[in-house]
Amino acid sequence: MKIISAILYFLSHHPGWSFPLLMIFFGLLWSWRKKTIYGLLVLLAPIANIFLAHMLNAWFLNKFGVKGTAVITQSEQTNSTLNDQYIYDYDVLVKTADGKDVLTGFSTMSAAIYPVRNSILIPNVDEPFLVKYIPGYEKNIVILSDESNYGIARKIMENQQEVQKAWIQYKASPQNKSFKDEYLQVLKKYVADSNNASEPDVINNYKTIIQQLEAE
Known part of the structure; x- marks a missing residue:
């Protein structure tokens, strides 16, 4: 391997x-x-x-790697661009499952991120994240974006934006049943998404709104 x-x-x-x-x-x-x-x-x-x-x-x-943690220690802007955005080089420190420190790196173009998406989601400098690697060649890593804090925070933000959009529609026309149903479904989806569990106050508030909407 x-x-x-x-x-x-x-x-x-x-x-x-x-x-x-x-x-x-x-x-x-x-x-x-x-x-x-x-x-x-x-x-x-x-x-x-x-x-x-x-x-x-x-x-x-x-598919075949084992989990570890990593942190970007430095990012440096290059002269190259991708879609009119500068490409960056990143220095990375990996902490393996057996406690070994491995220095490695990647660029905006070469970063392996899972799940694979069109967008390139790189963690911030000095922000720990989860990775996988093959023992014996630990410098090759894949970033587990959806299991890392930065990816979870991004997902929560996207979910909140979805709720906000549905809420604005409903507030603008509360008599529109389709807007009410959409708002209700988006709220239920947010509450059921385990990624949002780190926002208990928001979830409790949304549960209260769901009960009020269903009671109308």
Whole structure:
């Protein structure tokens, strides 16, 4: 497993070096086997690696890795951009399950985050978060965003925004049954979501509102 982890780390963190190496690898396979698929992969695999390697790495580490904790010790803005936003390099300290300290890092482009989403959700500097890694190659990590405090806080904020939207609709037109039903369902969804358990006062308030709405 640690060999696979090392390969995925290289592919996802060094796409520039990976590009010619993948071309050479599949070029040799094509020369040896003379199969069309290998000829196609000479061009397709290096390009796909740029966009998909970190996703494959995230899936692999989440599936087979063990849990640890980590913290970003420093972030540094680079001159490169992605979607008009600067790419950052991050220095990371990993604390393994057996208490070992491992120094590693990633960039905005190479960060492996699970669950895989279109958005890149990086923790703040000096904010502990959960990771998974393969023992023996601990420098390759995947960030468990939904299990970490920063991811839970983001989810709570999104849920509250959903409630706020439904509340504004209902307040603007309380006679509209569809608005009332939507507001009620959103409140119930918020209360039932375990991610919101860290906000007991908010949940109790929403439960009271639910009872009032159902009593009307």
